[in-house]
Amino acid sequence: MKRIQKFSMLTVLASVAAFALQPAAPVQAEEGPTVKKVKERGEVLCGVHQGRYGFATADSEGRYKGLDVDYCRAVAAAVLGDSEKVKYIPVSSVTRFPALQSGEIDMLSRTTTVTLTRDSSLGLNFGPPTFYTGTGFMVRKAAGVEKVEDMGGATVCVVPGSTTEKNIAALFRSKNMQYTPVVIENQKEMVGAYFSGRCDVMAMDQAGLPGHRQFDAKTPDDHIILEGVFSKEPLAIGVRQGDDQWYDIIKWVTYATFNAEEMGVSKENVDEMKNANNPDIKRMLGTSGDLGKKLGLDNDWAYRVVKQVGNYKEIYDNNFGANSPLKLERGLNNLWINGGLMYGFPMK
Amino acid sequence: MTVAHEANIDIKKGSSSLLHNLAFRGVAYQVLLAAAIVLLAYLLYQNVNANLEKQRIATGFDFLNETSGFDIGETLIEYDSEDSYGRALLVGIMNTLSVAACGIVLATILGTIMGIARVSRNWLASILASGYVEICRNVPVVLHVIFWASVIRNLPSPKQALSPMEGVFLANRGFIFPVPEPNPAYTWVWVALAAGLVLAFGFNYWAQKHREKTGKYIATLWPCMGIVIGLPLAAWLVQGAPLVWSVPELKGFNFRGGASLTPEFIALLIGITFYTGAFIAEIVRAGIQSVPVGQIEASRALGIRRGFIMRYITFPQALRVIVPPTTSQYLSLTKNSSLGVLIGYPDLVNVGNTTLNQTGQAVEAIAVMMAVYLGISLTISLGMNIYNRIVAIKER
Structure with missing residues (x-):
């Protein structure tokens, strides 16, 4: 008995010592730039929404579609040469930041609002906004609500950890109205809770509401989306701090989609445009200059983005505009020359 | 048991070096193990902190005092979005x-x-x-x-x-039911209820002891119910039976x-x-x-x-x-x-x-x-x- 005791004690001590004496290995070893990892893996790990029409939804065969999805594809096209080399990882409003911080995903393209706190204390960087929206509300027509002021006392369904959750707290407080939040992390459960009548109001980014009304409501006409937008929600792609090259790629892939639209370069005409008599277009598409090298990519990166995914107009129209069931006006998401906020920085 | 026993004998004999002293070795192993665990915990803690620092993620528990900015649907204590x-x-x-x-x-x-x-x-x-x-x-x-x-x-x-x-x-929206409006008189009703419970337990205990001693059974269920319900009821009636639903x-x-x-x-x-x-x-x-x-x-x-x-x-x-x-x-x-x-x-x-x-x-x-x-x-x-x-x- 004594012998066994001593033996086991020694084993424990030895293993503990071995563990303790090892150099404190960082949770993430000295990782090369994200690009290197992505190339080795041959895939971009992209965190997307579990299901929001227009931004990211999976069809019956598991193919993802949406504006956020298209930006994953654009990055894969630029870095790996093939927009299909993306592994989509659905993340919830709560799991998205830890997933990015821990390196489970390379980029977060999931209706994420840029805020000062997220940019600083979460250790993240955000690219240029790919979509501008604001908190919106859906209510049942029968409730007779026409404006925000009519919502006093309502029960509001919302996902936790979202900027929306804080916006409604501030909005109701400023209007001196009571409300009861029902906070459900699972998007599907939350939307289901509203349509089953658990809540009077569903709050989310306004651009997400029409899709849910169209596809999740038994009778879409029974529900109305309140006029007006009640907060600023610039949605952008998030990456970890500390890898500037990766951040630059995200940034300029986004700008490339804006600039392509502005310069009239589309999926269809990109091959002709490569040789167009316009130095800006030629530089962007890599016929001349060495923009690709500066980003650590080859010179065709922007060409592939447009060829395989499209310019911003095409991306928008396919997911929200004329070519989608939602038929949303572009509004703030129009180019700056058309009165919107989309402004691609010069690619020089 | 045996170890301690032998150790005693060792000490009494005052034999050989400290290393062969079983009592000393027993303590030494435990101290070493405890130290190793503390060290390991410390290293892990340092490691986590260093990595968070490297990723520029905020650390520490200061956030507990920051304003939360979100509301909670169900609260047992006062809370709103201005709280921490x-x-x-x-x-x-x-x-x-x-x-x-x-x-x-x-x-x-x-x-x-x-x-x-x-x-x-x-x-x-x-x-x-x-x-x-x-x-x-x-x-x-x-x-x-x-x-x-x-x-x-x-x-x-x-x-x-x-x-x-x-x-x-x-x-x-749930199960909704009427409750009496709060009234200062209810404080005494609660006090009476607590007193009733204590008395009922005491009575029960006494009855059990009595039964064990004399073998005579005393029914406790009804008297206990009487005390637990009766006392608060009396307290309520004495104060004029205030009740607004x-x-x-x-x-x-x-x-x-x-x-x-x-x-x-x-x-x-x-x-x-x-x-x-x-x-x-x-x-x-x-x-x-x-x-x-x-x-x-x-x-x-x-x-x-x-x-x-x-x-x-x-x-x-x-x-x-x-x-x-x-x-x-x-x-x-x-x-x-x-x-x-x-x-x-x-x-x-x-x-x-x-x-x-x-x-x-x-x-x-x-x-x-x-x-x-x-x-x-x-x-x-x-x-x-x-x-x-x-x-x-x-x-x-």
């Missing part, structure tokens, strides 16, 4: 405790009834209890919770609420007045109660069956009434078998209450997740949650261990 994250977490803890406490009480009652019914000679009761146990313990608890949540969400809307009696409503009414979107249990609370409570109740029923059955049949037959031969046999012969012995495994059930019920996050019950995990996400401080937020669950579980264990010592066989 710390207070928000406290709201979450209170919600976890309230659903866990209700769950433990209900699961115990349900489990005991079902456990007794399973060994009952009544065929219908035993079949029903078996069915309950087999169905409930073989379905994952998460499905129980989601099932009840969807059942309640599909109840009629407030305007068409089911109203089994005046002022009581059952709708997809706050009756819920449908105004605007929701019911105003009265009190309500939210759908999430009800769904979570029913889910974890049914699930854990099934396990407790099995434990109770095992406990009852562990008592030798001979004792019961002997009691019957002596002409003791059936209820008496259960209460004074079977159950006290069964408790010794029942209490330890039931403690684990209480612990798992408490931890299972964290499934509330799935259906939107604002428990600790729900609020903790929101905090985690709004502040981005995952390590700290998770550490807080773990510490709280550990604290709750250890407290339950402690309480149950003390109770176990009371009911355990006393070696004389």
Whole structure:
């Protein structure tokens, strides 16, 4: 008995010592730039929404579609040469930041609002906004609500950890109205809770509401989306701090989609445009200059983005505009020359 | 025992070097082990901190004092979006405790009834209890919770609420019922209730001692009920019987007045109660069956009434078998209450997740949650261990 005791004690001590004496290995070893990892893996790990029409939804065969999805594809096209080399990882409003911080995903393209706190204390960087929206509300027509002021006392369904959750707290407080939040992390459960009548109001980014009304409501006409937008929600792609090259790629892939639209370069005409008599277009598409090298990519990166995914107009129209069931006006998401906020920085 | 004994001999002999001294070596090993564990914990802590620093993620517990900026649907203490994250977490803890406490009480009652019914000679009761146990313990608890949540969400809307009696409503907003308006006189009613409980326990204890000493049985049930109900009733009547009901009414979107249990609370409570109740029923059955049949037959031969046999012969012995495994059930019920996050019950995990996400401080937020669950579980264990010592066989 004594012998066994001593033996086991020694084993424990030895293993503990071995563990303790090892150099404190960082949770993430000295990782090369994200690009290197992505190339080795041959895939971009992209965190997307579990299901929001227009931004990211999976069809019956598991193919993802949406504006956020298209930006994953654009990055894969630029870095790996093939927009299909993306592994989509659905993340919830709560799991998205830890997933990015821990390196489970390379980029977060999931209706994420840029805020000062997220940019600083979460250790993240955000690219240029790919979509501008604001908190919106859906209510049942029968409730007779026409404006925000009519919502006093309502029960509001919302996902936790979202900027929306804080916006409604501030909005109701400023209007001196009571409300009861029902906070459900699972998007599907939350939307289901509203349509089953658990809540009077569903709050989310306004651009997400029409899709849910169209596809999740038994009778879409029974529900109305309140006029007006009640907060600023610039949605952008998030990456970890500390890898500037990766951040630059995200940034300029986004700008490339804006600039392509502005310069009239589309999926269809990109091959002709490569040789167009316009130095800006030629530089962007890599016929001349060495923009690709500066980003650590080859010179065709922007060409592939447009060829395989499209310019911003095409991306928008396919997911929200004329070519989608939602038929949303572009509004703030129009180019700056058309009165919107989309402004691609010069690619020089 | 033997080690210490030999060590004593060693010391007395005062033999050889310190290294061969068993007592010294025993202590040395333990000190070394403790030091190694502390060192390891320290290194891990340093490691985590260094990595967070490298990724430029905020660290520390300062966020607990920051304004939360979000609201919580169900609060037992005053809270609004201007309060701190710390207070928000406290709201979450209170919600976890309230659903866990209700769950433990209900699961115990349900489990005991079902456990007794399973060994009952009544065929219908035993079949029903078996069915309950087999169905409930073989379905994952998460499905129980989601099932009840969807059942309640599909109840009629407030305007068409089911109203089994005046002022009581059952709708997809929960269970809404009238309560008396608060009145200062009620403080004394509560005091009287507490006094009544103490007196009832005292009386019970005395009656038991009396029975053990003289063998004479004194009925305690009705006198105890009388004290527990009578004292508060008297306190209420003496103060002029103030009573104004706050009756819920449908105004605007929701019911105003009265009190309500939210759908999430009800769904979570029913889910974890049914699930854990099934396990407790099995434990109770095992406990009852562990008592030798001979004792019961002997009691019957002596002409003791059936209820008496259960209460004074079977159950006290069964408790010794029942209490330890039931403690684990209480612990798992408490931890299972964290499934509330799935259906939107604002428990600790729900609020903790929101905090985690709004502040981005995952390590700290998770550490807080773990510490709280550990604290709750250890407290339950402690309480149950003390109770176990009371009911355990006393070696004389």
